[in-house]
Amino acid sequence: MKYPLSFTLNGGNVDALVKPTDTLLDVLKEKLNVQSPKRGCDTGDCGSCTVLLNGNPIRSCLTLALTVEGKNIQTVESFASKEGKLHPLQQAFHNHGAAQCGFCTPGILISAKALLEQNPHPNRKEIVEAISGHLCRCGTYLEVIEAIQEVVGQSGKEKGK
Amino acid sequence: MKDVVYFAPSKLDEAAHLLGVHRGKAIIVAGGTDIVGKMNCYEIKPEVIIHLGALELDYIREEKGELIIGAMTPTTKMSLHPLVAKKAAALSQAAAQSGSLAVRNSATIGGNLINASPAADLATPLLVMNARVVLAKSSGKRIVPLNRFFVGPGETILEKEELLVEIQIPVFSGKTAFLKLGRRRAMTLSVVNTAVRLDLENGVCKDAAIALGSVAPTPIRCYQAEASLKGKPVNPANIQSCAKIAAGETKPIDDQRATAWYRREVCSALIERAIKDVAGILTH
Numbered sequence: 001m002k003y004p005l006s007f008t009l010n011g012g013n014v015d016a017l018v019k020p021t022d023t024l025l026d027v028l029k030e031k032l033n034v035q036s037p038k039r040g041c042d043t044g045d046c047g048s049c050t051v052l053l054n055g056n057p058i059r060s061c062l063t064l065a066l067t068v069e070g071k072n073i074q075t076v077e078s079f080a081s082k083e084g085k086l087h088p089l090q091q092a093f094h095n096h097g098a099a100q101c102g103f104c105t106p107g108i109l110i111s112a113k114a115l116l117e118q119n120p121h122p123n124r125k126e127i128v129e130a131i132s133g134h135l136c137r138c139g140t141y142l143e144v145i146e147a148i149q150e151v152v153g154q155s156g157k158e159k160g161k
Numbered sequence: 162m163k164d165v166v167y168f169a170p171s172k173l174d175e176a177a178h179l180l181g182v183h184r185g186k187a188i189i190v191a192g193g194t195d196i197v198g199k200m201n202c203y204e205i206k207p208e209v210i211i212h213l214g215a216l217e218l219d220y221i222r223e224e225k226g227e228l229i230i231g232a233m234t235p236t237t238k239m240s241l242h243p244l245v246a247k248k249a250a251a252l253s254q255a256a257a258q259s260g261s262l263a264v265r266n267s268a269t270i271g272g273n274l275i276n277a278s279p280a281a282d283l284a285t286p287l288l289v290m291n292a293r294v295v296l297a298k299s300s301g302k303r304i305v306p307l308n309r310f311f312v313g314p315g316e317t318i319l320e321k322e323e324l325l326v327e328i329q330i331p332v333f334s335g336k337t338a339f340l341k342l343g344r345r346r347a348m349t350l351s352v353v354n355t356a357v358r359l360d361l362e363n364g365v366c367k368d369a370a371i372a373l374g375s376v377a378p379t380p381i382r383c384y385q386a387e388a389s390l391k392g393k394p395v396n397p398a399n400i401q402s403c404a405k406i407a408a409g410e411t412k413p414i415d416d417q418r419a420t421a422w423y424r425r426e427v428c429s430a431l432i433e434r435a436i437k438d439v440a441g442i443l444t445h
Contacts, residue, residue, distance in 0.1 A: 001164040020167035020210045021200055043198040045348060050263050056237070057263040062197045064190060066167055067212050111262065132347035133261025 007068050009034070010078035018065045025049045025060040028075065036076040036106040040135070047134035050107035051075050057114045076106040079113070089113060092147040100138035108134045112148050121152055165207055171215040173326065177299040180322040183209040189324070191233055192267040194260065195276050218271070218326055221245060228330040232271025236260065236283070239270060249330055251286035251337035251356040258282060258341050261348040271325045274310065277317045278350075280375035284311070285356035286339050287328065288382050289370035295327040296320075304329070311379035335360030335368060338438045340431045344418060351375045352419040353427040357435040359395070366390045371403075371432060376411035376424050383407040386432070395440045404432040 002017045009032065016031045025042075028034040028051070040046035042061050049061040052074040079087035086094065089112050099105040108131055115122055115130035122130065127148050136144070170176040180187055188207035190196055191214075199205045218233035221242050228248045230239065239245050240256035259282040260268055273283045274294065284307070292307045296319060307328075310317050319325065337358045343349030353375050360368040369390045371383040386407035393399050413424035437443075 001166060003167055020165040021207065023197060023201065042201040044194055044260075044264055047261065047263065047348075053266070056266045058267050059194065059263050061201065062194045062264070063267065064193055064197060064210070064212065066169070067190070067193065067214055069169075129347075130262065133263050 003066055005065055005069055007070060008072045010074055016065070020064065020066060022065045023061050024051070024063040024065045024068055024073070027065040028060060028073075034075050034077055038103050038106065040103070045135070046104070046107075047111070048104050048107045050110045050134070052110055052114060055114065055117065057111050074110075076109050079109065087113075088151050089116070089148070092150040093144070095150065096143045096147040098140050098143040098147040100136075100140050104134055104136045104138075104140075108136070108144055112144075112151075115148075116151065122148075124149065124154075163208060166209045167212070168209070169212040169215045171217075173216060173297060173324070174299070176211060176213065176216060176324060177297060177322065179209075179211055180324065181299050183211075184321050187211050189213060189275075191269040191272040191275075192235060193272075194264050194268040195272060213271075213324070216326075223248075226332050228332065230270055230328045230330070232325045232327055233269050234271075236265035236268045236270065236273070237262070239283075240265065248332050249286060249290055249337060251289065251339040251358070252283065252330070254339040255282045255286045255341070255354070255356065258339070264348065270328055274307070274328070275317065275319065275325055277311050277313070277315050277379065279314055279377060279379055280351040280354065281380060282339075282341060282351060282354055282374070284380035285354055285372040285374045286337065287330065288372035288380055289337060289356045289358040290330045290333065291370070292331070293329045294325055295329065296323045297326045298323045302326075308382055313378045333358060333360065333368070336439045338435045340435045340438070342427050342431060350418060353424050353431055355428070355431045355435050357432065357439055359436060359439040361395060361440060364394050364396075366393055366395050369403075371407055373407065373411060373428055373432075375418075376413040376428055378412070381410065383410045383432075385410055390436075395436065395442075397442070400433055400436045400440075400442075401429075403436065404429040407432050 005018050006015045038048035040048035044059045044062045050057050051060045187209040190212045218231035220231040236256045246253040273281050339356045341351045341354040356372045358370040369387045374380040386403045390403045408425045408428040413421040
């Protein structure tokens, strides 16, 4: 049995017909052609499918699509301006080479954006905590931290502690 | 494959009725962080899904001095709520350390308890606070102490047509603390976790409660260890012997996260640290 679902996606209303067992990730990728969230583990461990629900990061792979009825979902597709100007976080990730294969990057960008919206001047520890739910098998963690530090106006160069 | 049916009741009566009608076939989804992962891996194949998001069970409030938390309250909300930090510091600390931020934003207190994982992070703080759970079905509600709720791994006394709707937490004088050891710092299941509640008067223990997770088929209270500390000065020697007794009350197993031997060693160390933490004794 399929059920109608409508919610706000990146500022616009979307509708889909979904099965109760479809996750938000299934619907985004397979029905709405939103490809930035990635299916890594499908059990919530890797963080690559992270999206914003009403401004807070959640795992789209662990969220049943029907439970986001009427809610506000944001993905990395909403980051850059219509003219193609990158979001400051995207630009900083680019500057620092914070993406290697890029698979985990959209999820990390989502968590970084939520962090900066709730806390515009996080220290290094707060940045590390905010991205701690994301696995990067290329090991770009230090570059990711530097990139986020650049956006909050810290040097972004110090390593180690 | 059979079609799956979905309900999102907005009234408790309706939810209880649906559970009765679909007795045994219905899967209840709260935050979904555990159960949807299991569906994705085909460990669970639901026929009926009942989502509790519309029941308005997402609340934290004070009633007659007690802390009352709705079963659908997300973990993040508990970790940030000043009332939880003030009345049940250990619960606030446990909430801040469970899963990862994105998981805590969805995962609920009710889901954590219903799963009945021996390693459930929120169970040990609630056990030392003598928390009660409110269970509801069509014919009425019952209130059960949390230490009688868990039966075994994944098993509780909850009946098939019953819902966990609320957690009630009595307030004690004294302080609480929660400590957890995992394989890594984030998004990790506890190898061992402990919560301690201590009421001190001039350095002497008036009341103590100690709970351990991930070292027995259910989260447990360590009643012998608690008794060993009551009425005694809280000094390093008494703390050490109490922590040893607590480790003796556990029944840990070897699994992929740790060996039983290691878990016992960690129990003593964590309890010692937690008691010193609560008693304000410097460890370093």
